Amino acid sequence: MAAAAVHQLPPRQTPTPPPQAPSLSLDTSDLEHGAIPNKHLPYCSPGSAPFTQSAPATPPASPPTPQPEVQTCSILYPPDAHPKVSAAPPVFAIQPSTLLTAIHQSVSQELPEPKHVFPWLHGLHPENQIQLAFFTARNKKLRNVPKCFRGVTIVKAGGNMTRSKIRGALAPEEILSSEPGHDDTFLEADPREGFSVRNFQIQAAKVATVSDIVVYRDDDVSEKELHKLAKRLSRAQNTWRVRNLFGEQELPRFHVFIVSCPFQSFQKENPQLVTINSKGQSREGLLDFFQLERQEMCSMSCASEIAKNVWLGPTPDSALCPSSSEESEKPAFDIFIEASDFAQPPEAHLLGRVGDLSLDVPQRLEFPSSGSIMPQKWPKAGPLDSVTQMCQWIYSVANPNAVSDLDEEATDQDGDIAMRNLQPRARKVLIHCTDGYTESSLLALAYFMYAERVPVHSAWLRLHCEKKRNFFAYSSDVALLLSLQARILELSPGPNDGIAGCLLEEPAWLSRMDGSFPSRILPYMYLGNLGHANNPQLLRAMGIRRVLSVGEPISWTKGQIESWDAKNLLFVDRVQDNGVDPLTKDFERSLGFIGTRSLRKEQRRDETDVRCREGS
Secondary structure, eight states: OOOOOOOOOOOOOOOOOOOOOOOEESOTTOOSSOOOOOOOOOOOOOOSOOOOOSSOSSOOOOOOOOOOOOOOOOTTSSGGGSOEEETTTTEEEOOHHHHHHHHHHHHHSOOOOHHHHTTGGGOOOTTOHHHHHHHHSSOGGGGSOOSSOOEEEEEETTOOTTSSEETTOBOGGGTBOOSTTOTTSBOOOSOSSSOOSOOGGGHHHHHHTTEEEEEEOOTTSOHHHHHHHHHHHHHHHHHHHHHHOOTTOOOOOOOEEEEOSOHHHHHHHOGGGEEEOTTSOBOTTOOOHHHHHHHHHHHHTOOEEEETTEEEEEOOOTTTSOOOTTGGGSOOOSEEEEEETTOOOOOHHHHHHHHHHTTTSOEEEEEEOTTOEEOOOOOTTSOOOHHHHHHHHHHHHHOGGGSOGGGGGOBOTTSOBOOOOSSOOOOOEEEEESSSSSTTHHHHHHHHHHHHTOOHHHHHHHHHHTSOOOOOOOHHHHHHHHHHHHHHHHHOOSOGGGGOHHHHSOOHHHHTOOSOOOEEEETTEEEEOHHHHTOHHHHHHTTEEEEEEESSOOOOOHHHHHHHOGGGEEEEOSOOSSSSSOOGGGHHHHHHHHHTTOSOTTSOOOEEEEEOSSOO
């Protein structure tokens, strides 16, 4: 097994990250302004500046012979072998069997080198100076349209994708502009502002501009509409080509084809082309990666009980997570608390009202999301902060029989003894957000501290390791909960053994944590960022024993490296986590490292942390 030496590169200057938006305060006396959503601009280093030398000590070597870009071939080009159904603009006709051959030919060819298509596929809008500066600062040619790729894009006339769908088909509006006066142009997919090396949502529209386009229809669309859409796409191809021709750059020519036969011909003669038949039924055995991803997300973040009668999970969505016989046995929730960027902490009188109504009808509340509340000093003798107050209320409705008997003597405004439910029913509470762990992490961690009477670091570890929850919090959430820790533990109804003196000692890894843990993507593998990799005490506390580091080097001391053993560390260098540098040459040894020693004698895997700079 390959072992890698971990070293520290000399520091280099990086641009100042953009300021973060202001957040909520625990002081809820001023509620005139709304919460500010969490937004940040990720920074990925493009790598060290190219080495330059003013006076070479030896004569320069002969320039390397340029390697020509390999052009992807296609049965659809040149189109002269196919009948032309329109001369101006040009449109050709093909049979379903020809389309099948073109698809097989396209997917069987080697992909072009990443440097020839990226960062063009990331989106390089001429007005997006941030994106351009990052990707093209060292090589202006990266802006050029790739000439080494010829794809096949399939478009369905009418755009109804719920039935009669061919594999990989797109609706017209996914690639054509809908702006008035620009009907015959491709969609402007490149983002005008912002920065991202993961603009996957634009790539179908981008690839369509460098593809031959095949248009088909189902039985509800007329032949006339089919030809109209095909001509529109042909004019869009010509407009795009003229717009992108500048200087001496040559661009390949792409064409539009129609398949005018009835859709029944596809189903009968080429069933492997069909993903959804004319009745809206998916083909048996079809791999739908979008649906598989949705199911994986649902499975990863499905609701689970983190404390008695309190659950953490995604916003209920029957379309995303259809109920099964097992799920139907799960208890219905009485109170839904959604963590939202725009929420304000609920007032005490509202909480009381919701608690009463939840005995009969399910109720919904909102609470500020992770990163929305900034830490501040709070007087011990003053009123409760909104976080602790929310935790107290959740506990009271989830565990009504465990609430202090002192409440029995509470009186109302008239001095009368308040009426109480002699047999209060415990309500089941769901803390949720869209993905089940991002926005809801702050409230979940705070409540776990309160219900179990454990300090901040124990809540982070136990919620992840014992309750098997992934979550995402910010450094401000760590500071906030540390500032509230004494009050939460003092008021907690949980057992006293959770706050023994040794457990209150803050571990070294806590001060180096940005709020988030590496994400568990398999039972034995985590995905983390550079900060996680540079916090070996945290990795050990989580049970991680091996580290695969990609890109920027981790900075461990010699003692730390020796304690982990070099064979448990692999560093993939010569690449940067910048969305440009390819990793294909390092796949084999990286997969070998993850697979090596993966099974112990007791048939369990060593947990491995795979990380890059940004952690994705």
